[in-house]
Amino acid sequence: MLDVHRLRLLQELHTRKTIAAVAAALGYSGSAVSQQLAQLEREAGVPLLERVGRGVRLTPQALILVEHASAVLHRLEQAEADLASSMPTVRGELRIATFQTAMLALIPPFLDRLAESAPELRVRVRQMEPEPALSALATGDCDLVIIEEFPGHPRSRVPGLDRVPLATDPMRLVVPETLRDKGNIIDLADRPWVLEPEDTPSGRWARALCREAGFEPEVVVSSCDIVSHIRFIxxxxxxxxxxxxVWRGQPPTVPTHPLPGQHRRLYSSARSGGSGHPAIVLARAELECVRDGLPLGSPRA
Structure with a gap:
């Protein structure tokens, strides 16, 4: 009989690529991971790993096991969700990852609501950009993520993860008070810009919008910290x-101008096997309540 714990280690190796990465993520020593995978090879009766330079790679037989491991672990998560649903209260731990503006605007009132509706549920929140957050979700390092998607830059779907629309968030042109009457992008072609880095979805979207208007923006400040954007403006x-x-339902501190048709979409994502867990279900319901109290658009707009 194949050991489920060892199958999980094999799946982790498939995802994380190196034994050192698996060991670091799970809090084991590298030698312990190697010993467990060697035992799995003996249980399976076929080679699962082959040496490549200083590392290892999975054999074709190991990839067959990984596919079955994914199905087994999916069913185990469903079993855990069913067990939790049988309890009279929502309890345990919920690990959430989200990006900066959602962290600042959504999470505090969300935590307030959960403290009332599920006082026995422990919530852990960390700030992460969407791509690493989705990777952490896929590998079991968190349970629910809130992600953003910009116009013309859809994110690829990750197998085994669901995606539930949460809201649409209008994007606006933002200028200093001295430029209040400059409401068109082209009027600001010769001005210095603060944008997110070009290798981020937001940065690519912003630069594409300027290029469509006919100019290349002079980016004098490149930062993923949206709060710093506000300060420079x-x-x-x-x-x-x-x-x-970013304004958390309060009046903007600087002039803003609409960008017709330009809004980012917000989603929540969970592993498909655990999406029916009562903590996930409740968290999504409370997020929707928080959304309804902010100036956000319909999730399907």
Whole structure:
């Protein structure tokens, strides 16, 4: 009989690529992981790993096992969800990963609501960009992620993860008070800009919007910290683009102008096997309640 724990290690190796990465993620020593995988080889009766330089790679037989392991682990997560659903209260631990503006605007009121509706549920939140957050979700390092998707830059679907629409968040052109009357992108072609880095979805979207208007933006500040964007715009050092969510339902501190048809979409994502867990179901319901109290659009707009 194949050991489920060892099958999970094999799946982790398939995802994380190196034994060292598996060991670091799961809190084991590298030698312990290697010994467990060697035992799995003996149980399976076929070679599962082959040496490649200083590392290893999975054999074709190992890939067959990985496919079955995914199905087994999926069913085990469903079993855990069913057991949790049989309990009278929502309890345990829920690990959430999300990006900066959602962290600032959605998570505090979300935690307030959960403290009332599920006082026995422990919630752990960490800030992560969507791509690493989805990877962490796929490998079991978190249970629910909130992600963003910008116009013209859809994210690839990750097998085994669901995706539930949460809201649409209008993007706006944002300028210093001295440029209040400059409401068109082309009017700001010769101004300094603050944008997210070009290798991020937001950064690619923003630069594409400027290029469609006929110019290449002079980016004087490149930062993933949206709060710093606000500061540079407030002090007159740059212009930029910001989502409505950044204001957390309060009046903007600088002039903003609409960008017709330009909004990012917000989603929540969980592993398909665990999406029926009562903590996930409740968290998504509470997120929707928080959304309804903010100036966000319909999730399917």
């Amino acid at each position: 407030e002090t007159g050092h740059a212009v930029g683009f910001l989502p409505d969510l």
